[in-house]
Amino acid sequence: MQHNDIWRAIDALAAENGLSASGLARRSGLDPTAFNPSKRTGPDGRARWPSTESVAKVLAATSTGMDEFASLITGNLRTASRPSRRIPLIGLAQAGSSGYFDDGGYPVGGGWDEISLPEVGDPNAYALEISGDSMEPVFRDGDVIIVSPSAPVRRGDRVVVRTSGGEVMAKELLRQSAKRVELSSLNPAHPNYSFDLEELTWMHRIVWASQ
Template sequence: MLSHEQIWAAIDALAKRHGLTSSGLAKRAGLDPTTFNPSKRFAGDGRPRWPSTESLSKILEATGESVGRFVAGLDPEERTVTARPEAFAGIPVAAFSSEADADFDAKGAPTGPAWEPLTLPPRKADKLFALSVEGDGLLPVYRHGDVVVISRKTPVRTGDRVVVKPKNSQMTLLCLEHRTAKAYVFKALSGASARLQLGHEDVDWMGRIVWASQ
């Protein structure tokens, strides 16, 4: 028998397979971002609310998931969530520039010596964590519902998008514009012209954004 808990868990699993939050999944499908929020799963009097068949159809279309894969997710023993960004390990990667010479075969698949398997550090060794973007304060770079994966151990370079935790302040997402011997200079992802300068001693930690669902 299909339960209320099973179907919502299957929706959550589908979202995670695609690196999305429940609100990000709804937005990608053209639905109200709160459609799948936990607060919408029960009525005010405690009665369970079920997702509509229309909303289920839209999220399957938006993610390219088959009905069979979704139905399999109703069974806890079959429900799987693909790890991100480790899921990209092994895909072909080549250098990109105006002088790049990466070849493709007749079917459009990467071919030739310019392509190598993408390798990523093990999750445990890299201290990865993820943040889900809420609101539109990071437009045009990140939208509401996007998920960013941060590495605390990957070296940060000029121009990288980063998560910065200043001392005695909340962490924030910025772009490292440049660094000096004593300070970091950041610019906002929103495109604002103001710059933020922090002394090295004023930063608790900084992590590089290594992947984002967009």
């Protein structure tokens, strides 16, 4: 068993409950950043294990038994209780083009590929493949994120937004008022954004990432 096996199991458990890794930490009564990629390695670059207390809190918060969690670690998933399905997939760079989403931000059209990923409970969930380094260090080139149009969006969530001009970007929601939305860039080298609500076509929460 390796470090990545444990972290992958935690990510899968988050996805099965319709949560991001930070959302799972928050539900478990932990610091929202407890499961961030930056916390998975130490300052010296050596891989870190999640604490047994953190794992215990996660299992309690999701009503998951040790046998089920062990199956996520080993990859020997019981298909009756851990289903997966084919989810529409396109590259993030393609998402701004016309023909991939309807007016509500739901995936449409025949240009999507498909990928088999953990069930997230939203029949309209879709996947985007990250390209380039604009989302680092949170999401890296080649990572796949699952986005849920029906998941509630709260402050601190990582989201995908589409502007009225057709630009699609992954950001963190800083705050939302009755008139404006403020977004933080995932890559500190890029600026933050502030939009009037009418400037955004939709905003969907990222619930899982293949990191």
